[in-house]
Amino acid sequence: MYDLRSDTVTKPSKEVIQSALDAELGDDEYIEDPTVNNLENHCAELLSFEKGLFVSSGLMGNQVSLLIHNEPGTEVITPHDSHIKNYEHGAAAFLSRVQFRDAQNIDGEVDLEFIEKLILKSKIHKPQIKTISIENTHLASGGSVVSFDSIKSLSDLSRRHDLKLHVDGARIWHAILEDNNKNYGDYCDSLTFCFSKALGAPIGSMLLGSKEFIKEAREYRKKLGGGMRQVGVIASMASKALENRECILEDHVKAKKVYDFLVINLNNEKIESVVYKGTNMIFINVISEEDPNKLLDIFYKNSINAGLIGDKSIRLVLHKDISSDDIDDISNRLLHSSSEF
Numbered sequence: 001m002y003d004l005r006s007d008t009v010t011k012p013s014k015e016v017i018q019s020a021l022d023a024e025l026g027d028d029e030y031i032e033d034p035t036v037n038n039l040e041n042h043c044a045e046l047l048s049f050e051k052g053l054f055v056s057s058g059l060m061g062n063q064v065s066l067l068i069h070n071e072p073g074t075e076v077i078t079p080h081d082s083h084i085k086n087y088e089h090g091a092a093a094f095l096s097r098v099q100f101r102d103a104q105n106i107d108g109e110v111d112l113e114f115i116e117k118l119i120l121k122s123k124i125h126k127p128q129i130k131t132i133s134i135e136n137t138h139l140a141s142g143g144s145v146v147s148f149d150s151i152k153s154l155s156d157l158s159r160r161h162d163l164k165l166h167v168d169g170a171r172i173w174h175a176i177l178e179d180n181n182k183n184y185g186d187y188c189d190s191l192t193f194c195f196s197k198a199l200g201a202p203i204g205s206m207l208l209g210s211k212e213f214i215k216e217a218r219e220y221r222k223k224l225g226g227g228m229r230q231v232g233v234i235a236s237m238a239s240k241a242l243e244n245r246e247c248i249l250e251d252h253v254k255a256k257k258v259y260d261f262l263v264i265n266l267n268n269e270k271i272e273s274v275v276y277k278g279t280n281m282i283f284i285n286v287i288s289e290e291d292p293n294k295l296l297d298i299f300y301k302n303s304i305n306a307g308l309i310g311d312k313s314i315r316l317v318l319h320k321d322i323s324s325d326d327i328d329d330i331s332n333r334l335l336h337s338s339s340e341f
């Protein structure tokens with residue numbers, strides 16, 4: 001079975017697991033675990049932030065950021081289809097008690113004029129807007145890279161209006177390896193990225209921001225039960241996985257190969273479109289009259305475990321545990337399945 005549901009299914013390599021055995025450890029609640037401290041400093045430096053905090057998940061990084069940037073009853077502007085709003089189990093309502101204001105977007109890039117108007121409107125009846133949150137790469141559009149120019153413009157806008165800019169960079173390395181822009185800390189107030197997606201670490205995310213932001217984040221992490229002890233065993237695996245981040249580019253090549261094959265060969269009127277946005281995902285959109293679950297079941301019968309996203313899209317995610325040698329077989333299985341649809 002080829003598991004293409006997500007890049008979260010990637011397993012740690014032996015080399016990654018070995019690094020846990022060799023890790024130097026201490027009590028991270030006392031900020032005394034050297035492996036964690038090194039990883040936090042290294043990640044902060046890589047992305048031009050002052051400090052980092054190792055957290056258990058992308059969700060925790062996102063939600064701690066919202067807790068710090070907002071007060072209950074304020075608003076966060078975010079793409080209408082963002083993860084932080086739609087897929088975090090209502091955590092923002094539960095924890096920071098903010099509400100989201102939808103920003104229309106094209107491939108994760110929001111319309112600045114629209115946001116400017118929202119901000120100006122938010123005087124008497126509308127809640128105060130405190131934060132803009134964007135997602136890079138943008139999951140719901142199929143893994144699009146949000147342009148760095150658009151991030152710089154958003155940074156300028158948020159500074160002019162005294163707002164905070166947060167980046168849900170769960171898959172930030174997919175963007176960075178494509179466009180080479182790393183200095184997020186010069187433009188954004190906080191960013192979180194995951195070690196457990198595509199990189200192949202078993203657990204963990206990094207939250208980045210200013211020194212004051214990370215001090216507060218440490219307190220919120222504790223309140224949420226996320227304080228950890230000899231967590232260098234996990235941080236070492238995250239660190240080793242990050243060292244191998246170039247492997248993500250191979251995932252992009254594999255995804256493009258499958259996409260090219262499908263675009264040339266797929267011919268079924270029940271499939272509306274096949275979408276590839278330049279990173280590690282392919283979306284297969286079925287026509288509105290059809291149930292994508294049916295195609296999902298056929299894929300499964302043909303040894304392809306795919307994921308469902310939204311009402312009409314099947315998601316295929318290429319990752320490090322799928323070898324380049326398997327791409328032809330996967331492509332043929334997808335084609336054969338769609339002929340049974």
Ligand SMILES: Cc1ncc(COP(=O)(O)O)c(C=O)c1O
Nearest residue numbers: 057058059060083139168170194
């Ligand atoms: C864009 C995005 N943000 C945040 C998360 C949350 O990450 P985690 O599953 O580590 O909580 C995910 C998880 O898939 C994601 O895709």
